[in-house]
Amino acid sequence: MSWRELPIGGMILEPGNSIARRTGEWRVFRPVIDQDACTRCLVCWMYCPDGVIRVVDTPYRTSKGRLWSFTLEIDYEHCKGCGICAEECPVNAIAMVEEVK
Amino acid sequence: MQVLEGYVKQVRVMLNSNYAVAYAVRDVDVDVIAAYPITPQTGVVEKLAEMIANGELDAEMIHVESEHSALSAIIGASAAGARVFTATSSQGLEYMHEVLHIASGMRLPLVMSVATRALSAPINIWCDYSDLMNVRDSSWITFIASTAQEVYDTIVEAYMVAEDPRILLPVIVAYDGFWMSHTYEPLYVAEDKSYVRTLVPRRDRVKLDPQKPVTMGALVGPDWYYEIKYQQVAAMSEAYEAIREYDRVIGRAFGRFYEPVEAYKMDDAEIAILTYGGIYGSLVEAVDRLRGEGYKVGAIRLRLWRPFPVDDIVRVARGVSKLLVVDRAISYGASIAGPVALEVIASLHRAGLDLDVVSYVAGIGGRPVTESDFEGMFKLALKLGRRAREIGTIYWGVRGVSYD
Numbered sequence A: 001m002s003w004r005e006l007p008i009g010g011m012i013l014e015p016g017n018s019i020a021r022r023t024g025e026w027r028v029f030r031p032v033i034d035q036d037a038c039t040r041c042l043v044c045w046m047y048c049p050d051g052v053i054r055v056v057d058t059p060y061r062t063s064k065g066r067l068w069s070f071t072l073e074i075d076y077e078h079c080k081g082c083g084i085c086a087e088e089c090p091v092n093a094i095a096m097v098e099e100v101k
Numbered sequence B: 001m002q003v004l005e006g007y008v009k010q011v012r013v014m015l016n017s018n019y020a021v022a023y024a025v026r027d028v029d030v031d032v033i034a035a036y037p038i039t040p041q042t043g044v045v046e047k048l049a050e051m052i053a054n055g056e057l058d059a060e061m062i063h064v065e066s067e068h069s070a071l072s073a074i075i076g077a078s079a080a081g082a083r084v085f086t087a088t089s090s091q092g093l094e095y096m097h098e099v100l101h102i103a104s105g106m107r108l109p110l111v112m113s114v115a116t117r118a119l120s121a122p123i124n125i126w127c128d129y130s131d132l133m134n135v136r137d138s139s140w141i142t143f144i145a146s147t148a149q150e151v152y153d154t155i156v157e158a159y160m161v162a163e164d165p166r167i168l169l170p171v172i173v174a175y176d177g178f179w180m181s182h183t184y185e186p187l188y189v190a191e192d193k194s195y196v197r198t199l200v201p202r203r204d205r206v207k208l209d210p211q212k213p214v215t216m217g218a219l220v221g222p223d224w225y226y227e228i229k230y231q232q233v234a235a236m237s238e239a240y241e242a243i244r245e246y247d248r249v250i251g252r253a254f255g256r257f258y259e260p261v262e263a264y265k266m267d268d269a270e271i272a273i274l275t276y277g278g279i280y281g282s283l284v285e286a287v288d289r290l291r292g293e294g295y296k297v298g299a300i301r302l303r304l305w306r307p308f309p310v311d312d313i314v315r316v317a318r319g320v321s322k323l324l325v326v327d328r329a330i331s332y333g334a335s336i337a338g339p340v341a342l343e344v345i346a347s348l349h350r351a352g353l354d355l356d357v358v359s360y361v362a363g364i365g366g367r368p369v370t371e372s373d374f375e376g377m378f379k380l381a382l383k384l385g386r387r388a389r390e391i392g393t394i395y396w397g398v399r400g401v402s403y404d
């Protein structure tokens, strides 16, 4: 593609295409949720600046036998590893683990 | 009322250049205006506010707290598809500086008038071209008018150029602060403004539309930024041909034909003096006086500053042995301190012409440049001969500086 074919002024003409950009590749530390310790308060879900913490309908039974009707999952294709979720989690259920390449 | 033979009906009115801008902005039916008051531009937006209040113009006037915001506001309005306008001078233009680049980079067809004025410090509200020359690399097409008539015509032309789908670059129309902004001249304006609107039809372009979302001004990395900037290079050079076309459209409509470079008594001239803006009238007078003394001298006026009309300069200057370029701005520390002189030298260099170009700086901070000044510059250049090249730039009229 040359300068002629590019949209004028670098405009993005296709809406919603930021999903195609895998920002997860920038990550140095990976947030890992301890599903046993997590109280499903959704603070991390609210704070994540990239909106990549998802509430999924998968039930989860903790080791102590408590049954949650949903689980929190991180979209690692787009999580940048900023660590805000780990910082905000009131019960320290998120660990930042170094990515090993 | 006066009717020019064969052209659209026009009314003869007395206007200063600020009001000539406002009349043209009204006649092309601008939708959104945002501006911040600054001397000597203020008359432009005062008149426009009056026109909106009187119902002569149906536009939104956005009152903003700075020039940075004025330009930002019309960028937003233009991105949403509106036809927009702003006006400024001096510090206001400098305050817009970063936004100037955003406007052109986003390829928005904005039009702005600049009543040129010196820059602080020391504070000086009078005319020179330091403000305009400072923004020359911001990718705005730039005209410099020399009469109120030309200001009116060029504002209309500016919308044709800016909104042309081949171009889509913002346009500045500049003219002398005070010498023109506050001086009344007789000029013709269209009797029926709806006729002017047919000259500048609304054209389709990509805009912000919730039904068809686009992103403008997004981040672009090293992999594509250069290509997008090259689009601007190409648009700027294509603008030249488009401007020539619209010069003819204006000519056929109003009976006034403009050229990027205007020549006076150049046919047999051996020496020429080039300048721009309102002092061109005095230059023409000076040329007549010098002709009376037997000198074969001609006058050249630069009307188009960006894109720079290289070929036109070469064509008019080809026959002369000496060319004086009178700038009203200083490029501090430059090889040649006159910004236009520098461009003229580069243009001649490209054509392989090696004539004596004498760079003069004059009229700084509103100091008058009269017929006698031009005569004096002419005679000094003759006296200095080739030595003018070694001097580089002659600072005309500075107390304590002499070149004898």
Ligand code: SF4
Pocket: A031, A047, A048, A049, A050, A051, A052, A053, A074, A078, A079, A080, A081, A082, A083, A084, A085, A086
């Ligand atoms: S590390 Fe940052 S981006 Fe990733 S899930 Fe946590 S808050 Fe979101």
Ligand code: SF4
Pocket: A033, A037, A038, A039, A040, A041, A042, A043, A044, A045, A072, A088, A089, A090, A091, A092, A093, A094
């Ligand atoms: S903030 Fe911590 S406890 Fe709350 S939902 Fe997120 S991981 Fe679970």
